[in-house]
Amino acid sequence: MIGKTRSGSVAAVIPAADDGIAMGLLPALVGYHVRQAQMAIFADFDAALGELGVSPGIFALLVIIDANPGLKQTLLADAARLDRSTLVPALDKLEQRRLVERRAAPGDRRSNGIFLTADGADLLNAARRAVRRHETRLARDFGPGERAALIALLSRIFPEHR
Amino acid sequence: MIGKTRSGSVAAVIPAADDGIAMGLLPALVGYHVRQAQMAIFADFDAALGELGVSPGIFALLVIIDANPGLKQTLLADAARLDRSTLVPALDKLEQRRLVERRAAPGDRRSNGIFLTADGADLLNAARRAVRRHETRLARDFGPGERAALIALLSRIFPEHR
DNA sequence: TATTGTTATACTCTATAACTATA
């Protein structure tokens, strides 16, 4: 039974062991478990999609581009939560791989519209299948509704920062 | 009861829009929400503990050192899930800040035992208080049991990778 | 003046491989 303090909601220290090494209060922290879960998820994602040359960040970009053909770079950066200067080299690499294209936007000669190429659409389809299998592995021990419950709880963390 | 929210949590699973930008299947993926949650958590953690010069990784190191005085570097690296070569510069910085000490281990002249200094213990205590407040903010909209439910669900993701 | 994309730069975090000194 995890305790609750009178003034806060952080549980008491559980001296969980990692091969006999005490982890202090870390196992009682949501932030710690989110980090551990993310590292495990990234490892499986990379094992599944590394061969395709698709990282979680690249996958998100391809999905957003596919769902919004012709999106301008600044809006794409906002949707992917990247600075627009961070997006530039990412798009450069995708363009070199002939997965996306920058096309001059009609009506505003400052902007580019971003589009998936046919190769990009093919790669994205393969990546989506691999991601669905990855997500199934991720939640393979979950009962009905637990996967949705996890997503619901996660999306209630600091909604003001989204 | 997991998954019931005052603001309609199920909507978060439906491919929603980010200012009119379609996000495709991303909002249906656990991995996506773990990543978004982590970014939000890091932002709040940094706002709360950046002044102390304590990042989530540094905090974890200090907690583990405090809970295991004299731990050897290799075991500390394992507990923190870092390569031993990654730990070296991290400890260098903590030692320069006089927060930790490497002491020759008795009986094996290859090894160091890692200890918190008095300054390190003081900083850790301040950091722990700030982290408890941070964790309370993190889960401030959660009902009874939801915080524990979230931790339980997260720790069931890829346990074979832990 | 403001916005779009770009560049130059830098910083954090992390890992691999090779080295040294011990064991």
Next chain:
DNA sequence: TATAGTTATAGAGTATAACAATA
């Protein structure tokens, strides 16, 4: 031979500030 710590190096991933072209 094997292990503990270190070094050199490299690669993601990210950001800030300043710039040119355009609005």
